[in-house]
Amino acid sequence: MxxxxxxxxxxxxxxxxxxxxxxxxxxxxxxxxxxxxxxxSSPPLYPSWSSSAASPPDVPGGEQRAGPGKNAPRRGPVGKGDGVVPDGVTVFNNAFPAVARLDQRLLAALRQAATDAAGDGIKFYVNSGWRSPAYQNQLLREAVSKYGSEEEAARWVATASTSLHVKGKAVDIGHPDAAKWLSEHGARYGLCQIYRNESWHYELRANASDRGCPPMYADPTQDPRTRR
Structure with missing residues (x-):
């Protein structure tokens, strides 16, 4: 079927x-x-940068973040607030911290000298004055790179902890004619060249008007104030 x-x-x-x-x-x-x-409950494949298990990549032009347990110093760009000055800044320009944050007695002496020098057609420009520690550290790194060693760089740039610029007690004067005028007349204002290898570097020596400026150091390495 x-x-x-x-x-x-x-x-x-x-x-x-x-x-x-x-x-x-x-x-x-x-x-x-x-x-x-x-x-x-498994962790994500790519943890966020806020996680303590990972550190972020470097940020171009900004501060390098430190990984766990590190304390990396900031090495971002320095500027006006750190004491950087453009060309043409005079000792009378308070708009720049490099000038305004100088020791007030030093600044007063500079301005008095600049006023008198103007009668001889001389103008005092500030190539460098007060500096922040960050700026000083940058200058020192650049000097080591330029001169090839810390020992040679020390003849031109002090550390941030010893620099008289960071303390606001030193100024680098331009142009050459202004530095020359100060070398001849600066003592009467208490303004003295300190290092033989830096004709532009001036500091205040209050008794120089009576006793003259003290003997110069060959360079900053001979100055007990700036020794590392």
Missing amino acids: SPILPSPRKAHRKVYWVIGIGLLVAMAAIGSALGYRSQD
């Missing part, structure tokens, strides 16, 4: 039903897997 076969229409309905059930089962499995992942 021949078996009774289902009609083609009923067979198609059965196939569709089986496929539908399969799709529902698959969707349920996927939903379950996603729900499990959302509860997973």
